Structure formats: C-alpha cells, structure tokens
Amino acid sequence: MFETRGASRNPWKRPVVWIALIALLALACGSGDAPPPGDGDAAEVPKAAPAPPGPEPTSPEPVAQARTPDAVKGDAIYQTYCASCHGARGAGDGPVGKTLDPKPVKHDDGVYMNALTNDYLFQVIEEGGAAVGKSPLMAPWGGSLSEEQIWDVIAFVRSLATPPFDGSVP
Template identity: 40%
Template sequence: MSMWPKRLLLLCCGFFLLWGCGEQSEQGARPLLVKPPPSEQVLRGARLYRDYCAYCHGEKGNGKGLNTPYLPKLPRDYTDGAYMREKSDQDLYEAIAQGGRGVSLSPLMPPYDQTLRPWEIWDLVAFLRTLAPQAPRKESESPFSFPQREPSPLPGPYSLSSRGLPR
C-alpha cells in the first residue's frame, strides 16, 4: 500500500483540527480573573498585625477588636476606603512608629519604633493596604524605602548578639 493516501488523510485531519482551534468560544474569550496570592511582605505584616494590632483594631481591621469596649475612643477602621485613600504609606508608617500621641491621634496607641524594626513596620503598612483594596495609596510617595529583611547573623561562634557582643 502506498504512503500517499495515509499522508493525505493525516494532512486533512490536521487541517480540520487546526481550523477548529482558530475559533474562540464566548466563554474562552473572557479573561480568567484570579486574585494573585499575597506577597511575602503582606503575609509577614498579617502576622505582625495579628500579634500587635488586632486586639484593638479587630481581626478584620474594622476597629472592632477585643479591647474596643474598654477604650474611650474607637480605634481606626482600616477597611474605610475613604480614610485609607487620604493616608500615604509614610503617614501610616509614622502613626505606627510614633504611636497615636506622636501623630496627634489617640494617646492610647503605643509607639512601636522600639518594638518593631523599620521593615516590620513597612510590612504592617503593606498589610493595612490590603484591608481596603479599593483605596490605592497616594501617588506622591515612594513606598518601602527601608530594606525588607534583616541580614542573617553569621553562623557558629561568630554570631553576634543584638548588642554586637560575641555569644
């Protein structure tokens, strides 16, 4: 038997297969909308928020935490898009670092500049931005000007303690 009819049949099948692939169904034409996973920075900020902020600001950032009934003034609602649109990342950073008193807000919010490292505060800011996603930050700023991670200590007997002394 000759190879010519088999080749012609294969060529015709391939042509019809490719011809059918050229059409897009209405469903296939729509882009698939998938929310990207949170960044490492946002995940670190979420852990810090849970440990330091959620007691007053609430698990969802809506200002309804466990301590809220005992506070004379309600904590900030970070899910409020109008408020979050007005605040730059630098504004949020300073409020966390200096505390409420440092930025002329509630004196009950403690300053965290001695508790958290600068990049941890930036991690918190990144997480706060996810609580009101409809509120992008102000355009006039350059976000996250601090390094994101602390350098790893040297291994072994050369490791340094927090005060720079050998262990």
C-alpha cells in the same frame, strides 16, 4: 641589625632570621587567600539569589523600604500587635478596642485610610498616636517592630481597605 651582638658572633642566626621571615610571609599569604570566598558567598546568597542587574543598587528615600513590603508577614505581625484593638481584619472590633475611647481607627475604611500617606502611617505606627496629635491609646510600636516590619504591617493594612487602596497615595 636585629641583635647586633648575637648576629656578629653567631653566624647561624642569620638563616634563622630569614627562615622566620619566609615563614611569616607564607602565613600571611595563606591566611589572606583562604577565608574571603566563603564569607562573601554566605553573605550574598540569602539576600539576592538572582544575579543583580547592571545598575548599582542605590538606597532611595531616607525612610524607604529596604525590600518590597510583605503583606503576609504584615498579617502575622498585625494579628500579634494590632488585632486586639483594631480587629483581625481591621474593622475596629478587637476585644480591647471596643472598650476604648476614642475607638481604634477602622483600617478597612478605605474612604478614610486611602487618603493617608505611607510616610504618615509609618510615623503613627512607629511613634504612636500622640506624635501626630491623635490619642496616645494608639501606642508607639517603634520599640517592638523594625522598620521592615512596620512596612510589612502597612502593606497588610493597605490590603484591608474597601474601596481598595489603589497605591495612588505615596
């Protein structure tokens, strides 16, 4: 069957074949059992330490946040990428911003900012001012920031508004 000439002339070949098969099976079973538990745990733990609740996790709207946006992380990102123009607290008074025309939008101006939707803010930040008919001096940040980071920045920008952003604009 495997080597018909050899098998018929050398009877000891059969046990060798069986031993080889058994060894292969043993290897297959052994390697199948060992790794999964470790891999699975390592992947799960950092994401969601508490046990997930009953309902299946579903991903909502297409552009929705993967996790709750973190305004503290957003603050750090804002200081790095946005404050030079928009000012550390969104007053539009960053050193670079003062020289620009038009001036960077004042993110602490709640009357103006609170009317803008999250999706609109996401688009301006990701694609830049030109993508929404605003000045190209407001650069696109999608190449530097992940979607998660953009949502973090939006959470921080929302926290700057006076009067405060009450979350009523989706």
